[in-house]
Amino acid sequence: MADNRAIGIFDSGLGGLTVLAAIKKKFPNENLIYFGDTARVPYGSKSRETVIRYSLEIQDFLVEQNVKMIVVACNTASSHALDEMRKKYDIPVLGVVEPGVMALTKQQQILEQKIEKAAVIATRSTIKSGSYDAALKKINPEVYLYSKACPLLVPLIEEGFTDRKATEMILREYLDEIIREDIHYIILGCTHYPLLKGMMQRLYPSITLIDSSVETATMMEGLLNVNGLKNESTNNGFIKLFVSDITDSLLDMEKLFFGGTIDSVEKVSLGW
Amino acid sequence: MADNRAIGIFDSGLGGLTVLAAIKKKFPNENLIYFGDTARVPYGSKSRETVIRYSLEIQDFLVEQNVKMIVVACNTASSHALDEMRKKYDIPVLGVVEPGVMALTKQQQILEQKIEKAAVIATRSTIKSGSYDAALKKINPEVYLYSKACPLLVPLIEEGFTDRKATEMILREYLDEIIREDIHYIILGCTHYPLLKGMMQRLYPSITLIDSSVETATMMEGLLNVNGLKNESTNNGFIKLFVSDITDSLLDMEKLFFGGTIDSVEKVSLGW
Numbered sequence: 001m002a003d004n005r006a007i008g009i010f011d012s013g014l015g016g017l018t019v020l021a022a023i024k025k026k027f028p029n030e031n032l033i034y035f036g037d038t039a040r041v042p043y044g045s046k047s048r049e050t051v052i053r054y055s056l057e058i059q060d061f062l063v064e065q066n067v068k069m070i071v072v073a074c075n076t077a078s079s080h081a082l083d084e085m086r087k088k089y090d091i092p093v094l095g096v097v098e099p100g101v102m103a104l105t106k107q108q109q110i111l112e113q114k115i116e117k118a119a120v121i122a123t124r125s126t127i128k129s130g131s132y133d134a135a136l137k138k139i140n141p142e143v144y145l146y147s148k149a150c151p152l153l154v155p156l157i158e159e160g161f162t163d164r165k166a167t168e169m170i171l172r173e174y175l176d177e178i179i180r181e182d183i184h185y186i187i188l189g190c191t192h193y194p195l196l197k198g199m200m201q202r203l204y205p206s207i208t209l210i211d212s213s214v215e216t217a218t219m220m221e222g223l224l225n226v227n228g229l230k231n232e233s234t235n236n237g238f239i240k241l242f243v244s245d246i247t248d249s250l251l252d253m254e255k256l257f258f259g260g261t262i263d264s265v266e267k268v269s270l271g272w
Numbered sequence: 273m274a275d276n277r278a279i280g281i282f283d284s285g286l287g288g289l290t291v292l293a294a295i296k297k298k299f300p301n302e303n304l305i306y307f308g309d310t311a312r313v314p315y316g317s318k319s320r321e322t323v324i325r326y327s328l329e330i331q332d333f334l335v336e337q338n339v340k341m342i343v344v345a346c347n348t349a350s351s352h353a354l355d356e357m358r359k360k361y362d363i364p365v366l367g368v369v370e371p372g373v374m375a376l377t378k379q380q381q382i383l384e385q386k387i388e389k390a391a392v393i394a395t396r397s398t399i400k401s402g403s404y405d406a407a408l409k410k411i412n413p414e415v416y417l418y419s420k421a422c423p424l425l426v427p428l429i430e431e432g433f434t435d436r437k438a439t440e441m442i443l444r445e446y447l448d449e450i451i452r453e454d455i456h457y458i459i460l461g462c463t464h465y466p467l468l469k470g471m472m473q474r475l476y477p478s479i480t481l482i483d484s485s486v487e488t489a490t491m492m493e494g495l496l497n498v499n500g501l502k503n504e505s506t507n508n509g510f511i512k513l514f515v516s517d518i519t520d521s522l523l524d525m526e527k528l529f530f531g532g533t534i535d536s537v538e539k540v541s542l543g544w
Contacts, residue, residue, distance in 0.1 A: 039322050040312050050311050050517045128520060155427040166441040173438075245322045248400060 002232035006031035006240070007220075008067030010058045013041035014243075014250070015154070015191035016073030017257035019096065022217040023071065024239065024260060027224075031237040033065050034073075035268075039244035042154065043076040044123025044190075051125065055081035056088060057270045061242070063089055068229045071216065072096065075122050075189050079131035092223055099215035100187040101135040104143060107185065107208070115185060119146040119178045122189030123154065132189060146181055150174045150190075157192045158249075160256070162199065171199060179204055188212060195256070241265045274504035278303035278512070279492075280339030282330045285313035286515075286522070287426070287463035288345030289529035291368065294489040295343065296511065296532060299496075303509040305337050306345075307540075311516035314426065315348040316395025316462075323397065327353035328360060329542045333514070335361055340501045343488065344368065347394050347461050351403035364495055371487035372459040373407040376415060379457065379480070387457060391418040391450045394461030395426065404461060418453055422446045422462075429464045430525070440471060451476055460484060467528070513537045 007030050009020050014036045024032060035058050037043075043051050055077045062070055070085070070093045072078045078095030085093045100120070108115050120132040127149040136145050152170050161167045178186065187210045188194060194211050201209065224230045231237065241262050243250065254262065279302050281292050286308045296304060307330050309315075315323050327349045334342055341364045342357070344350045350367030357365045372392070380387050392404040399421040408417050424442050433439045450458065459482045460466060466483050473481065496502045503509065513534050515522065526534065 039318060041317075045313075045519055045521060046311060047517050047519050124520065152427055152431055152433070155424055159424055161424070161442075164441075164445075166438040166445075169436075169438040169441070170433075173436075245319050247317055247319050248396065249317060 003068055003229045004031065004231050004233060005066055005068040006033045007069050007071060008033050008035070008062035008065065009071045009073050010035040010037070010062065010077070011074040011191060012037050012043035012076065014038065014253040014257055017254065018191050018194050019071065019073035019213040019216055020239070021258050021260065022213040023220065026217040026221070027237070029233050029235060029237050030231050032239045033062065033067060033242065034239065035062060035242045037244050038247050038250070042123070043074060044125045044151065044154065046125065048080045048129065051076055051080045052084050055085060059085050059088060061268065061270055063091065067091065069094070069223065069227075071220070073191055073213075073216070075126045075191065075212070079126045079129035092227055092229075094216065094220060094223060096191070096212040096216050097131045097135050097189070098139070099219040100189060100210055100212040101132060101139050102219060103210045103215040104136075104185060104187070105140050108140075115143055117144040117146060117181065117183050118185040118187065119148060119183045120187040120189045121148050121150045121174065121193065124149040124151050126189055132187065146178055146183055148174060148178060153196060154190065154192045157195050158253070158256070162195055167196075168199060168203065171196065171203065175200070175204065179207070184208060185210060238263045242268050244268065244270065275340055275501045276303065276503050276505060277338055277340040278305045279341050279343060280305050280307070280334035280337065281343045281345050282307040282309070282334065282349070283346040283463060284309050284315035284348065286310065286525040286529055289526065290463050290466050291343065291345035291485040291488055292511070293530050293532065294485040295492065298489040298493070299509070301505050301507060301509050302503050304511045305334065305339060305514065306511065307333060307514045309516050310519050310522070314395070315346060316397045316423065316426065318397065320352045320401065323348055323352045324356050327357060331357050331360060333540065333542055335363065339363065341366070341495065341499070343492070345463055345488070347398045347463065347484070351398045351401035364499055366488065366492060366495060368463070368484040368488050369403045369407050369461070370411070371491040372461060372482055372484040373404060373411050374491060375482045375487040376408070376457060376459070377412050380412075387415055389416040389418060389453065389455050390457035390459065391420060391455045392459040392461045393420050393422045393446065393465065396421040396423050398461055404459065418450055418455055420446055420450060425468060426462065426464045429467045430521075430528070432528070434467055434471065439468075440475065443468065443471060443475065447472070447476065451479070456480060457482060510535045514540050516540065516542065
């Protein structure tokens with residue numbers, strides 16, 4: 001059965017375009033609607049209550065756009081708002097936390113070897129939420145998870161400082177303690193972090209980085225199949241971008257995190 | 273004539289508490305109401321239109337609190353929203369841009385020497401607005417102003433990285449070009465920047481830093497007098513803090529930017 005309704009994707013800002021890119025790559029024929037809450041970005045330093053309020057408002061908007069599924073491409077929103085969102089409408093809602101954690105389990109199966117400990121790096125709010133611990137407890141309770149908030153990485157990435165010595169020093173300040181704990185798996189718990197993969201691999205060659213954007217796209221495959229939601233068209237799907245503020249850096253960010261073709265960009269006020 | 277109504281101060285977040293601190297120091301008997309828009313911070317990366325909308329909402333709130341004067345302790349809001357705010361109500365509205373520029377003129381008078389060029393460092397949005405150029409053109413058109421956006425300084429300061437080597441490197445990347453231009457006066461065009469004064473002075477000992485928070489408090493003296501708004505009470509005034517989100521870092525930020533006694537903290541939703 002074909003379902004050509006769009007998939008809705010949202011993030012606090014434009015970092016979630018890394019997730020959109022992974023989804024587009026895996027499902028080129030699906031229609032994609034992305035909402036970036038650029039008028040209130042970032043969520044990572046805001047309270048749970050506020051993040052839930054914002055997420056439900058965006059969900060309302062995406063439902064009005066008649067989406068068949070929602071991907072919360074924001075770790076902070078995934079950490080706080082999934083339960084409330086799933087209660088509100090009868091549409092599948094997938095976050096980026098579970099896929100990251102599932103990837104660890106997959107790694108274990110591939111290696112046929114137990115992973116004893118892993119780390120997750122993310123914004124302060126995501127770490128504080130304990131969402132990665134909670135997901136791991138359900139899926140793979142034997143892994144000890146080391147959590148580290150890295151609040152400076154997002155601004156450094158947004159400034160394009162991905163090759164600077166200063167960024168390397170800050171990254172070392174955040175990650176050296178993980179390496180000292182003899183941890184070999186790091187989940188990138190923020191949509192921006194894939195842009196620092198190169199530097200991280202250079203600094204710590206023995207580490208395996210788990211990129212939630214790729215894992216999320218992989219997990220969607222099953223969800224689309226199970227729910228009979230796949231678009232069977234062989235045409236290329238559209239990508240529509242909605243934002244709550246047209247900022248000066250919009251185009252730069254779009255290029256930084258996506259780089260592909262976006263069919264339309266529109267500003268919307270969500271009635272706040 | 274005594275006027276014991278409070279002075280309203282607002283900022284996108286809590287950085288403006290440096291301005292509140294300077295005002296409190298100069299006018300210990302004035303009652304102060306501070307609003308920090310912590311649910312939508314930062315403004316520095318948002319559009320003019322959005323910054324104006326947010327500022328007018330906050331002005332409405334402060335007017336409801338019966339303030340006698342409003343200080344816009346946010347460079348971004350001062351750059352974009354002053355005209356609209358001054359049109360809306362018959363209450364004096366003072367921003368932080370003019371006082372910073374006035375200080376240059378004062379320096380000239382003290383030194384009895386022409387200042388040929390100066391620099392302003394600020395957020396991307398403040399620089400883009402051209403507000404410092406515009407103010408200088410009115411007040412002191414002969415000074416050539418060199419403008420530099422330094423978007424990483426706010427997150428570095430909020431992370432408490434004010435003594436780190438990485439911060440020094442980033443600061444050098446931003447400021448070396450100003451020094452190469454043989455500029456000796458730098459206006460700190462963001463409420464956070466006074467916290468890096470020590471490092472800046474150490475790196476560039478010959479530079480004179482102009483701290484808008486201090487200059488704003490100085491300029492208020494005249495405004496309160498001229499408008500007959502001074503509180504003649506000899507008692508210590510109250511400080512009430514309102515925020516749009518109670519975040520985890522609220523207390524840390526309060527300590528970082530103020531450190532004094534705040535009488536009450538309350539969360540308000542501005543109807544958005």
